[in-house]
Amino acid sequence: MNEESESRRCSRCKQYLPCTAFASNKSMRDGLQAYCRECAAEYYRQRQEAKGRKVRVKVPVPPGHKRCPQCEEVKPHSEWERNKTTSDGWASYCRVCRAERNRISYFKRKYGLTPVELDALITAQRDICCICLAASAEHVDHCHETGRVRGVLCFSCNAALGQFKDRPDVIRRAAAYVEGIAWKPTLVAPGVYQLPS
Structure with a gap:
């Protein structure tokens, strides 16, 4: 009985997994999602691709580093600018990519080029x-x-x-x-x- 309460069956992959493998969902009876985290992520990716959108692949990043979505490189925080409005406190793009994006945006906005x-x-x-x-x-x-x-x-x-x-x-x-x-x-x-x- 104790084993059953600590594990749960994923509705998608049909495997019994520990409860920590499921995200929370208050609308469900047991407070957990029906799909495990991996299946939920795969389902989300498939739905976005069906809409013609691209989902970024989650890349493991060491502490004190961040991955730039433009150049796709993992760089130390020293190559990023601070941004208090983001969840991690750093800008979305590294300094080099941010400067290039700003330059492109400036010429498009000011001259239409x-x-x-x-x-x-x-x-x-x-x-x-x-x-x-x-x-x-x-x-x-x-x-x-x-x-x-x-x-x-x-x-x-x-x-x-x-x-x-x-x-x-x-x-x-x-x-x-x-x-x-x-x-x-x-x-x-x-x-x-x-x-x-």
Whole structure:
């Protein structure tokens, strides 16, 4: 009689297993699930796969470590950022994968570019800045009014366009100035200048 109370039959695999092999279920008469933990996990996996979803395989992880679902590597806690809102107190992804996910999310949100589209844009420019034709293209340039992506520039050229506030007339005057065509505007009225032709 004592043996019967300490073991239970699984409705799925039909084996007699100790009660610790069953999860709790308050709606059942004896307070335990009908399926053992292994059968319940297998049943859940089959139902999710039938819906077209993927269930992560549970991997044993040593203490002080965590498995990253993106790179699928087990890494020590030193390679994770803290997150008080999670059950274990650590971020969902390791630092490297989290940085990559944030980068992809930023380009999609800000410019509407996927990683493939961004790589294609850089490849089309032969990885060279469109303005100086010297430095490598690393910064996405876009029109601040329309949001349209114009190309990929080096840091200096992208910053220069920002300093000139994307005004073509100012950029042309700057080019003329650099080429040695010095001009001095004539004051016509307070705050109104006449530019030389």
